[in-house]
Amino acid sequence: MWVKVRIKLNRENFKDYAYFSLELNRNSTLLDMLVKIKEEIDQSLAFRSMCRAGICGTCAVKANGRPVLACSTKVLVFGEEITVEPIDNVLVIKDLVVDHEFLYNKLKLWKVWYNAEEEDKKVNASVLKRIEKSHECILCGICDSVCPVLTASSYFGGPTLLTRYYKLLFDIRNTAQEEKVQNLKNLNPQLCTHCMNCSFACPKKLMPEALIKEEENLLQEKGIIKREEGNFGFLEF
Amino acid sequence: MRAYDVIIVGAGGAGLRTAIECARDEDIKIAVVSKVYPTRSHTGAAQGGVNAALGNVIKDDSPETHAYDTIKGSDFLADQDAVFFMCENAPEVIYELDRWGVPFSRLPDGRIAQRPFGGASFPRTVFSADRTGHVILHTLFEQALSKDNIDFYNEFFLIDILHNGQRVKAVSIYDIKNGEVITLRTKAVVLATGGFARIYWQRSTNAVGNTGDGVAVALRNGVPLKDIEFIQFHPTGLAKTGILLSEACRGEGGYLLNKFGERFMSRYAPEKMELAPRDMVSRAIEYEIREGRGIGEGTSAYVYLDLRHLGEEKIKERLPQVRQLAIDFEGVDPVTDLVPIRPTAHYCMGGIHVENYITSSTPLEGLYAVGECACVSVHGANRLGGNSLIELLVFGKFCGIAVREYAKYNQHLPLTKAEENAGREYIEKLMKREGSEKLAQVRRRLGEITWEKMGIFRDEKSLTSAYEELSELLERWENIPLVDKSKVFNTNLIELMELRNMIEMARAVAFCALHRRESRGGHYREDYPERDDENFLKHTLVKQEDGRLTIEYIPVRITKYQPAERKY
Ligand SMILES: Cc1cc2nc3c(=O)[nH]c(=O)nc-3n(C[C@H](O)[C@H](O)[C@H](O)COP(=O)(O)OP(=O)(O)OC[C@H]3O[C@@H](n4cnc5c(N)ncnc54)[C@H](O)[C@@H]3O)c2cc1C
Ligand code: FES
Numbered sequence: 001m002w003v004k005v006r007i008k009l010n011r012e013n014f015k016d017y018a019y020f021s022l023e024l025n026r027n028s029t030l031l032d033m034l035v036k037i038k039e040e041i042d043q044s045l046a047f048r049s050m051c052r053a054g055i056c057g058t059c060a061v062k063a064n065g066r067p068v069l070a071c072s073t074k075v076l077v078f079g080e081e082i083t084v085e086p087i088d089n090v091l092v093i094k095d096l097v098v099d100h101e102f103l104y105n106k107l108k109l110w111k112v113w114y115n116a117e118e119e120d121k122k123v124n125a126s127v128l129k130r131i132e133k134s135h136e137c138i139l140c141g142i143c144d145s146v147c148p149v150l151t152a153s154s155y156f157g158g159p160t161l162l163t164r165y166y167k168l169l170f171d172i173r174n175t176a177q178e179e180k181v182q183n184l185k186n187l188n189p190q191l192c193t194h195c196m197n198c199s200f201a202c203p204k205k206l207m208p209e210a211l212i213k214e215e216e217n218l219l220q221e222k223g224i225i226k227r228e229e230g231n232f233g234f235l236e237f
Numbered sequence: 238m239r240a241y242d243v244i245i246v247g248a249g250g251a252g253l254r255t256a257i258e259c260a261r262d263e264d265i266k267i268a269v270v271s272k273v274y275p276t277r278s279h280t281g282a283a284q285g286g287v288n289a290a291l292g293n294v295i296k297d298d299s300p301e302t303h304a305y306d307t308i309k310g311s312d313f314l315a316d317q318d319a320v321f322f323m324c325e326n327a328p329e330v331i332y333e334l335d336r337w338g339v340p341f342s343r344l345p346d347g348r349i350a351q352r353p354f355g356g357a358s359f360p361r362t363v364f365s366a367d368r369t370g371h372v373i374l375h376t377l378f379e380q381a382l383s384k385d386n387i388d389f390y391n392e393f394f395l396i397d398i399l400h401n402g403q404r405v406k407a408v409s410i411y412d413i414k415n416g417e418v419i420t421l422r423t424k425a426v427v428l429a430t431g432g433f434a435r436i437y438w439q440r441s442t443n444a445v446g447n448t449g450d451g452v453a454v455a456l457r458n459g460v461p462l463k464d465i466e467f468i469q470f471h472p473t474g475l476a477k478t479g480i481l482l483s484e485a486c487r488g489e490g491g492y493l494l495n496k497f498g499e500r501f502m503s504r505y506a507p508e509k510m511e512l513a514p515r516d517m518v519s520r521a522i523e524y525e526i527r528e529g530r531g532i533g534e535g536t537s538a539y540v541y542l543d544l545r546h547l548g549e550e551k552i553k554e555r556l557p558q559v560r561q562l563a564i565d566f567e568g569v570d571p572v573t574d575l576v577p578i579r580p581t582a583h584y585c586m587g588g589i590h591v592e593n594y595i596t597s598s599t600p601l602e603g604l605y606a607v608g609e610c611a612c613v614s615v616h617g618a619n620r621l622g623g624n625s626l627i628e629l630l631v632f633g634k635f636c637g638i639a640v641r642e643y644a645k646y647n648q649h650l651p652l653t654k655a656e657e658n659a660g661r662e663y664i665e666k667l668m669k670r671e672g673s674e675k676l677a678q679v680r681r682r683l684g685e686i687t688w689e690k691m692g693i694f695r696d697e698k699s700l701t702s703a704y705e706e707l708s709e710l711l712e713r714w715e716n717i718p719l720v721d722k723s724k725v726f727n728t729n730l731i732e733l734m735e736l737r738n739m740i741e742m743a744r745a746v747a748f749c750a751l752h753r754r755e756s757r758g759g760h761y762r763e764d765y766p767e768r769d770d771e772n773f774l775k776h777t778l779v780k781q782e783d784g785r786l787t788i789e790y791i792p793v794r795i796t797k798y799q800p801a802e803r804k805y
Contacts, residue, residue: 050279053282054561104389107379113338124347125345128340173335
């Protein structure tokens, strides 16, 4: 099939859409399409890819307005005219390549890791089931890119961070569980408006919003925040 | 100029595990350099699991049985003392990961579960559903992040290591984000840059970045590579894309069927059937296809993987990612459909010659190698599924201890201006490169040569022709223009450098394969179909000097098990 592609380029001397027209087979993914353009038409085109199997989280782009993993999304679903752009709300480095440093900086800043003792603790299957999604995050940055709260308020931890933080709160193997619960307050999960953008967009179907809701509940149960704090009048969308 | 005590190139499982161990001494300053963000490394794509004889499912399992299975699987080419070292230390590194938070799948009583895997006598493979590599990589990354004495150089590309012929002194790296070249001085360098199975460009399970950069850099610097002719072809790559379906498919009880619906493995490995080791299963599939019992013909032919009898529940619980991959990339649902599969280049048994398995040191002082880029050798001629991840963890840990101690008692070496500038000059030269070849065409040709002439079946003629044509390809590479002249995120330049590394590696593989006139494990010579212990029970070492390749052989360390026929 023939497709008409419009790609938003972002280079020192060119910041505009470029137009391509090419033939693809029906099984092609967006990544196959970008590779073909790079191989055959514009070798300067910049995008990231690595595993091409939906697990490394490096290839997020926006196609016809929807943020997706390029390697795991068929061109077919977009029809014959496709606009490809970098994902939103992050610094663009070149073309479809956006800054990822901020994702990693956040993990460091908020100490998103287990503190371990030198002794083994048994976890049971139900705890593992509960924290599974938190472990499955691939750091693609899509959920943060669609979060309206994150763009409006720097006090909000955002879905990526809160999703990954979740496991530290509920897994007894983390010896700093209590400390993490206290720090959770500073990530303000209660600012979430439950618009569900993140849960709809997450390519791994991790439902960040549901995890954030549980985190908010945890803070309330522990009496760390009060229930009313959830209503943020100033954040009207 | 910035200086570190230790520089680790590569932030996959091997690099990160080494870094964590090294960083236990807070006075040691460490840099971890990676061309992709650490969590994008290929380790994250490992699905099936990691081997350690915990004996949780069947008590009788032991490190010794693990060692025996590994040695037999290696077609007796593994160094047995190194294998024992790995298997004995395996349980502890798994418990460490458990403490750091890896969500390993559990038995009903809360202990870590284990599943059967190809070539193993007991269910020994520890797993986290079928995203084992992902959770291990992210957990290791988080632990590494917790260390304040590690600096990350993310999206920096290794150009070269600098040394004085005896000892390393610095690395030269290219900043992909802004096009600058920097030189970092160091007392020790650990290469953990992963494998080069992407040399089979059109049919590989590997991430596009597995281009063997670190191995090629070692080769260019006169460091010997060991046993690189042994490439593993994984039996269950998706037919259209080569994307891997984990060995867990067979481990959980999947069948392989030909076009008549026969479980053809009964012809090749009547006892182990689908759970025979990878090299045997891959060849069996290719024989079926050759004999006309596959579906379709030529390069697009395939056989079927049948998971339907496992039932929806088990597939969803144990193989969720496998199911998703089959749906996304092949358009079939394993719950209801047969899945078209074909062998695909998967893993490099060989790599940078490690001399001492306890430290992972190489013949060049201060240079260490761990992970898939290294050859210890614990995999010999054929690696068992689940043994790579355990290799990263065990040898990464002990390498970390060794470099940390080495760095304590050694000083930086002086660096000349010329050495400092060499990397920048190389990049400047490439930036000006003009020519008439096309990068994509040369790369495609590379993939054709490797697959057709040095793939699952090889012989004198095909290998000679591969070697010659790859030498020509290297000349054609010199004539590929750099189209993108920008400094910011120039992936055209990166691909050009990666292509050179791949061609050089492919040529060295062809050279070693040509000289090994026998069949063993992953290396199958149609003109020498038998294993020949008398002449070839030895490791190949290949070296490059002034562009010329030379070969020598060193003995295999056989400490316990005498070579026997490998039957399954
Ligand atoms: C699809 C798949 C599934 C697998 N499943 C299993 C399994 O179930 N069990 C098992 O035991 N094994 C499995 N393996 C094998 C195993 O995953 C790999 O062998 C292992 O992860 C390699 O780890 P590594 O740390 O050595 O290298 P990698 O994880 O590949 O990391 C290499 C690192 O080096 C860096 N690097 C490379 N070149 C450069 C450069 N020029 N400059 C700077 N940095 C560079 C990269 O950025 C990366 O960080 C699987 C392999 C594949 C392909
Ligand atoms: S390339 Fe890895 S997720 Fe798309």
